[in-house]
Amino acid sequence: MYAQMIKSTGQGVKSLDEMEPQERAFQERIDAGGKIEPKDWMPDGYRKNLIRQIGQHAHSEIVGQLPEGNWITRAPTLERKAILLAKVQDEAGHGLYLYCAAETLGVTRDDLTRDLLSGKMKYSSIFNYPTLTWADMGAVGWLVDGAAIMNQVPLQRTSYGPYARAMVRICKEESFHQRQGFDIMMKMAKGTDAQRKMAQDALNRFWGPALMMFGPSDAESVHSAQSMAWKIKMNSNDELRQKFVDQTAPQAEYLGLTIPDETCKLNEETGHYDFAQPDWDEFFDVLKGNGPCNTERLEARNKAWDDGRWVREGLLAHAAKKRSAKMAAE
Amino acid sequence: MSDPLFEYLCRLGDNTLVLGHRVSEWCGVAPVLEEDIALANVALDLIGQTQLWLGLAGEVEGDGRDADRLAFHRDVWDFRNVLLVEQPNGDFGQTMMRQFLFDTWHLSMLKALAGSSHEQIAAIAEKSVKEVTYHLERSTDTVIGLGDGTEESHDRMQKALDRLYPFVGEMFLSDDIDAAMVTQGIAPDPASLRKAFDAQLDAVLAEATLTKPADDFAHKGGKTGARHTEHLGHMLTQMQWLQRAYPDASW
Numbered sequence: 327m328y329a330q331m332i333k334s335t336g337q338g339v340k341s342l343d344e345m346e347p348q349e350r351a352f353q354e355r356i357d358a359g360g361k362i363e364p365k366d367w368m369p370d371g372y373r374k375n376l377i378r379q380i381g382q383h384a385h386s387e388i389v390g391q392l393p394e395g396n397w398i399t400r401a402p403t404l405e406r407k408a409i410l411l412a413k414v415q416d417e418a419g420h421g422l423y424l425y426c427a428a429e430t431l432g433v434t435r436d437d438l439t440r441d442l443l444s445g446k447m448k449y450s451s452i453f454n455y456p457t458l459t460w461a462d463m464g465a466v467g468w469l470v471d472g473a474a475i476m477n478q479v480p481l482q483r484t485s486y487g488p489y490a491r492a493m494v495r496i497c498k499e500e501s502f503h504q505r506q507g508f509d510i511m512m513k514m515a516k517g518t519d520a521q522r523k524m525a526q527d528a529l530n531r532f533w534g535p536a537l538m539m540f541g542p543s544d545a546e547s548v549h550s551a552q553s554m555a556w557k558i559k560m561n562s563n564d565e566l567r568q569k570f571v572d573q574t575a576p577q578a579e580y581l582g583l584t585i586p587d588e589t590c591k592l593n594e595e596t597g598h599y600d601f602a603q604p605d606w607d608e609f610f611d612v613l614k615g616n617g618p619c620n621t622e623r624l625e626a627r628n629k630a631w632d633d634g635r636w637v638r639e640g641l642l643a644h645a646a647k648k649r650s651a652k653m654a655a656e
Numbered sequence: 657m658s659d660p661l662f663e664y665l666c667r668l669g670d671n672t673l674v675l676g677h678r679v680s681e682w683c684g685v686a687p688v689l690e691e692d693i694a695l696a697n698v699a700l701d702l703i704g705q706t707q708l709w710l711g712l713a714g715e716v717e718g719d720g721r722d723a724d725r726l727a728f729h730r731d732v733w734d735f736r737n738v739l740l741v742e743q744p745n746g747d748f749g750q751t752m753m754r755q756f757l758f759d760t761w762h763l764s765m766l767k768a769l770a771g772s773s774h775e776q777i778a779a780i781a782e783k784s785v786k787e788v789t790y791h792l793e794r795s796t797d798t799v800i801g802l803g804d805g806t807e808e809s810h811d812r813m814q815k816a817l818d819r820l821y822p823f824v825g826e827m828f829l830s831d832d833i834d835a836a837m838v839t840q841g842i843a844p845d846p847a848s849l850r851k852a853f854d855a856q857l858d859a860v861l862a863e864a865t866l867t868k869p870a871d872d873f874a875h876k877g878g879k880t881g882a883r884h885t886e887h888l889g890h891m892l893t894q895m896q897w898l899q900r901a902y903p904d905a906s907w
Contacts, residue, residue: 388684388689391683391684391692392684395683395684395685398680398681398683399677399680399681399894399895400894400895400897400898401898402728402898402899402905402907403724403728403899403907404673404703404706404707404723404724404727405707405724406907407680407703408700408703408704408707411680411683411696411699411700411703412696412700414683414684414696415683415692415693415696415697415700418684418689418692418693418696419693421689422689422690422693425689460898460907513906513907517905517906518902518904518905520902520905521902521905626684626685629685630684630685630686630687633685633687633747633748634686634687634688634691634748635687636806636808636809636812637687637688637691637748637749637802637809638687638688639805639806639808639809640801640802640805640806640808640809640810641798641801641802641805641809642805643805643806643809644800644801644802644804644805645801647804
């Protein structure tokens, strides 16, 4: 899940009877499974909430390039290098469609970028963790993309048309990402002693942060209730987290790796895996900017943006010259 | 001396390996998102071409080395890329100027190789021509756009050209290996490509309002392996590290 702790209006969900006719028609359309398109009327809160959510998702894709980009120049074979590079390129592409989807709501990509660079807007907490060995490329694909898919598959049915359509394409690519991650883990887990050690170490470090990706329990949250009524959030955080553990625990077993949680076992009664909550204090520290890599990630994005200023200005100036030369010729 | 054909294929494959690696260093930190995507495309094409050239080199050699073995287990003195491609990225302008100078040479070389008497070489070249046509189109547009952009972008592009121009000449030097390829109808004499290169370079630089350095001095030693720059060794320490640190592992 690349959007965490998105705040909605916080006023609680209105019933259809409490709504003005325009809003009622809007809500009824959503309830009937219809899509809202950019030119349609929508409540201010819906628009603002979506901008925050899609923007945070887009920023996560962009910042998410960094922990994996960290290993492209050290990938161990030409094929692995090409796959990883293609994967990170996909993330940039996802960022691009998501910024475009956000732009249909009346913000610009530059506005959103400024808010990311100043720290005003957030990106997923997971990208503030370091990638320390090659096995982390496996763990990120397997666990991080695996967790992201849990949330993104239902978002293909979200009420906002441009977001839902962007998500269809993103999901196709994400499932390829997850498979390549699992493939790296398999190679490592079935490899030499050193490779197995790397694989286990990666799982140890990424398990908790992956569980945190779904955000804290939101069973009682008014923000979540409103987002769910608007169908821009499709499932509760706890539901998705459980689904993720149920999917991932048997995969870890298949790999011969141990989930770093002694309580993580199949519960015969519920048919689900029990598991321990991750360290939520650490999660809030990361959100506040105190994760292991928050500083580096924002520094890297700011440096790229500042270093690229002359390029953007140069190309714009050239395009303007071409336009005026063309107009003079006509 | 080892088989000239093996040496020649290493030259082709090491050019794309080293440049592909350099371009991939930009991943995630380009000036705009569209450039991130475009640079990754170029790097991916070059890595793909490397797999084909070095794969064929390994087959020709017949000692059981595959493309990965050649890429990750040779030291600096065995690399046969031209010095231009191992030059550091510098700023975005230097990266794109390096790309433009290489692409211009690369495309004309590949077009000639598409008519090679060696069937596999001709096939790889034909596939690569399609990709490199796009690389050249893009690097040409960028050199023109930034050369004829703002005062700052112009100055940076001129500096990049001045910095890299001394590495242009090596791409057109001919030696015994090239002569052996010419005799067998496998590849053209690199010197024969210079005139067309110069004409194209002059045209693009004029549009980009940039000035070609007056001094034609050319560094050499990359494609023969006699003397690389210091930059290549640092690149290999990163690129080859995992393979070297865990030689018994498969990835």
